[in-house]
Amino acid sequence: MTLKELSEQLNVSPSTISRVLNDKPGISSKTREKVLEAVKQTGFSLNYAARNLATSEPRFIGIIGRKRGGQQDSIFFHHSMAQFEEYFEHSEYQCVNLSVYKEEVDFTGTPLSVSDFAGFIVRGQSFPVRTILTLKQTGVPIILLENKLSETNLDHVVCEDRQIAFDLTKHLIDRGYKKIVHITGPESWYNNRERIAGYIDALTQAGLKSEILSMEDTTVDTGSEAFERLQPNKLEHLGIMMVNDAMAIGFLDTARKRGFLVPSDIGVTGFDDIPWARLAYPPLTTARVFIEQMGKLAAGRLMQMIEDPDSRPIAIRVPGEIIIREST
Amino acid sequence: MTLKELSEQLNVSPSTISRVLNDKPGISSKTREKVLEAVKQTGFSLNYAARNLATSEPRFIGIIGRKRGGQQDSIFFHHSMAQFEEYFEHSEYQCVNLSVYKEEVDFTGTPLSVSDFAGFIVRGQSFPVRTILTLKQTGVPIILLENKLSETNLDHVVCEDRQIAFDLTKHLIDRGYKKIVHITGPESWYNNRERIAGYIDALTQAGLKSEILSMEDTTVDTGSEAFERLQPNKLEHLGIMMVNDAMAIGFLDTARKRGFLVPSDIGVTGFDDIPWARLAYPPLTTARVFIEQMGKLAAGRLMQMIEDPDSRPIAIRVPGEIIIREST
DNA sequence: TTGTAGGCGTTATCAC
DNA sequence: GTGATAACGCCTACAA
Numbered sequence: 001m002t003l004k005e006l007s008e009q010l011n012v013s014p015s016t017i018s019r020v021l022n023d024k025p026g027i028s029s030k031t032r033e034k035v036l037e038a039v040k041q042t043g044f045s046l047n048y049a050a051r052n053l054a055t056s057e058p059r060f061i062g063i064i065g066r067k068r069g070g071q072q073d074s075i076f077f078h079h080s081m082a083q084f085e086e087y088f089e090h091s092e093y094q095c096v097n098l099s100v101y102k103e104e105v106d107f108t109g110t111p112l113s114v115s116d117f118a119g120f121i122v123r124g125q126s127f128p129v130r131t132i133l134t135l136k137q138t139g140v141p142i143i144l145l146e147n148k149l150s151e152t153n154l155d156h157v158v159c160e161d162r163q164i165a166f167d168l169t170k171h172l173i174d175r176g177y178k179k180i181v182h183i184t185g186p187e188s189w190y191n192n193r194e195r196i197a198g199y200i201d202a203l204t205q206a207g208l209k210s211e212i213l214s215m216e217d218t219t220v221d222t223g224s225e226a227f228e229r230l231q232p233n234k235l236e237h238l239g240i241m242m243v244n245d246a247m248a249i250g251f252l253d254t255a256r257k258r259g260f261l262v263p264s265d266i267g268v269t270g271f272d273d274i275p276w277a278r279l280a281y282p283p284l285t286t287a288r289v290f291i292e293q294m295g296k297l298a299a300g301r302l303m304q305m306i307e308d309p310d311s312r313p314i315a316i317r318v319p320g321e322i323i324i325r326e327s328t
Numbered sequence: 329m330t331l332k333e334l335s336e337q338l339n340v341s342p343s344t345i346s347r348v349l350n351d352k353p354g355i356s357s358k359t360r361e362k363v364l365e366a367v368k369q370t371g372f373s374l375n376y377a378a379r380n381l382a383t384s385e386p387r388f389i390g391i392i393g394r395k396r397g398g399q400q401d402s403i404f405f406h407h408s409m410a411q412f413e414e415y416f417e418h419s420e421y422q423c424v425n426l427s428v429y430k431e432e433v434d435f436t437g438t439p440l441s442v443s444d445f446a447g448f449i450v451r452g453q454s455f456p457v458r459t460i461l462t463l464k465q466t467g468v469p470i471i472l473l474e475n476k477l478s479e480t481n482l483d484h485v486v487c488e489d490r491q492i493a494f495d496l497t498k499h500l501i502d503r504g505y506k507k508i509v510h511i512t513g514p515e516s517w518y519n520n521r522e523r524i525a526g527y528i529d530a531l532t533q534a535g536l537k538s539e540i541l542s543m544e545d546t547t548v549d550t551g552s553e554a555f556e557r558l559q560p561n562k563l564e565h566l567g568i569m570m571v572n573d574a575m576a577i578g579f580l581d582t583a584r585k586r587g588f589l590v591p592s593d594i595g596v597t598g599f600d601d602i603p604w605a606r607l608a609y610p611p612l613t614t615a616r617v618f619i620e621q622m623g624k625l626a627a628g629r630l631m632q633m634i635e636d637p638d639s640r641p642i643a644i645r646v647p648g649e650i651i652i653r654e655s656t
Numbered sequence: 657t658t659g660t661a662g663g664c665g666t667t668a669t670c671a672c
Numbered sequence: 673g674t675g676a677t678a679a680c681g682c683c684t685a686c687a688a
Binding site for chain 1: 684
């Protein structure tokens with residue numbers, strides 16, 4: 001059904017209905033109610049295409065992340081996606097997931113183009129800076145979630161990576177581990193760099209020497225691999241501050257297979273508190289990151305940016321929470 | 329840039345460019361190439377809204393599932409979503425996730441309406457039949473993934489739930505467990521019913537008595553709870569055929585805490601082979617379900633249905649693969 | 657407070 | 673083979 005058809009039924013003009021449906025002023029409450037009632041009865045809804053053609057106001061929110069095919073990302077993906085969708089549900093915006101396996105966001109051959117987007121949420125680390133900068137040049141508001149760019153001023157929502165890493169490291173020190181190693185992923189990722197800084201802060205404060213092992217990725221498998229590369233011996237009484245839970249769980253698994261006792265021979269901390277962390281054996285000491293809250297904050301801030309395109313970029317930082325279990 | 333603007337640059341009419349871009353016949357290869365070249369140069373792309381308004385051809389694929397807030401769903405969600413998106417990437421269609429917490433799909437207040445959708449993929453179990461039937465009445469092609477409706481003939485992609493459940497149960501019998509219990513979720517879910525059938529098939533064949541415990545949900549927590557409800561004793565030499573991995577992992581965790589040895593006191597099998605199954609302690613015997621492949625099949629079949637709306641509904645069934653680890 | 661008319665960018669139909 | 677023209681359904685001046 002079209003506006004015109006409905007208007008004929010109601011003996012009003014299409015514009016009147018349009019005004020009611022767009023909450024425009026200057027309509028008598030009597031007609032307004034009559035229209036609203038009829039809309040409800042008939043289940044009428046405005047045609048997106050026609051509407052967008054007339055106003056050229058974009059109605060989509062693009063959620064962008066890089067798919068890495070790994071399992072460790074799926075929980076974060078799911079939880080933050082759910083927050084975005086919930087936030088924009090029944091708003092005038094529709095979320096669309098634009099995550100790609102490649103390094104570029106590419107609309108060719110796609111029904112949508114950049115001009116259909118009111119804003120973008122860019123999730124996570126594994127995106128080249130160049131790609132984000134290209135996106136920025138479109139002029140569409142962008143907010144980064146779990147990332148931050150030093151190259152340019154972009155709104156972003158991150159957790160207090162550095163502080164949390166500091167706290168975790170300090171916890172290992174307090175537990176009395178002799179040598180404390182940090183195992184991390186690519187240093188091109190913002191949060192890895194921050195966590196390294198927090199680790200070093202804590203060691204420096206305690207007068208200990210730092211040792212960092214960087215892996216190519218941050219999966220369960222690279223966690224296992226890290227154990228093999230490290231070749232720990234029990235006398236070292238090692239404390240491991242892992243950059244995330246998935247790696248920590250892989251590390252724990254291999255340590256157990258090699259006959260190491262956790263936490264007595266080696267202590268391990270994770271980062272994120274994914275649902276499986278408490279089910280690891282032994283249950284993983286880690287830091288809870290409030291990803292749902294962060295997702296909601298990102299969506300809310302993006303909405304502000306859309307409504308007020310001139311607002312200056314801000315940083316939103318969400319604290320974490322250390323959760324001590326039996327792996328330390 | 330608009331078609332008209334581009335046409336002025338090129339000294340051809342808008343219709344000509346439109347024809348080229350839509351692969352219509354009746355264009356000299358010279359003009360065709362000239363246009364294609366200019367489009368590439370300028371990065372021009374057709375306006376979705378205008379295009380849709382003119383053709384009224386829907387360009388969206390709706391992915392529908394019910395969000396349950398649990399973690400156990402996220403891996404399946406992520407993996408199948410990734411397959412849909414990959415399949416429709418650079419097609420004329422755009423995937424949109426319409427998953428909801430409620431029981432209805434509701435477009436009110438949303439920029440999109442039913443008429444924007446070329447097809448729907450309905451994922452998983454936790455949707456009332458009524459909702460799916462309502463959706464069906466729109467006339468838009470629908471395919472069910474990991475579900476099947478006896479109420480009506482709908483295309484669907486499922487795994488061989490019954491056969492796999494049979495194989496898992498048989499494995500427990502072969503391992504010599506005395507009493508074999510099946511722990512499942514709501515019987516309103518298609519795959520739970522199928523798995524129960526497979527379990528009973530195997531027990532009947534072996535001349536054993538069945539015992540089924542149904543829980544409200546199929547999460548890690550309900551897995552733990554199932555252990556408490558069952559109150560096993562070691563003399564029973566129990567084999568547990570769990571309806572999924574998450575529950576099995578919860579069960580294992582609690583069993584260990586209560587001092588039970590797996591697999592000697594109790595044997596446990598999962599279902600799905602989620603990435604965490606091999607990391608459970610002990611590593612979980614389970615059945616691998618090829619969710620990526622199933623997602624791709626669903627997308628492909630939906631595409632066929634869109635192209636040929638009269639094709640008769642079919643069932644696609646994908647076998648699983650038993651993976652024996654140390655929990656049995 | 658309400659109605660009328662023109663235009664948004666594309667496609668389809670018809671004419672050349 | 674190509675160009676003109678009329679829709680598609682909605683919004684927004686402007687008119688009443």
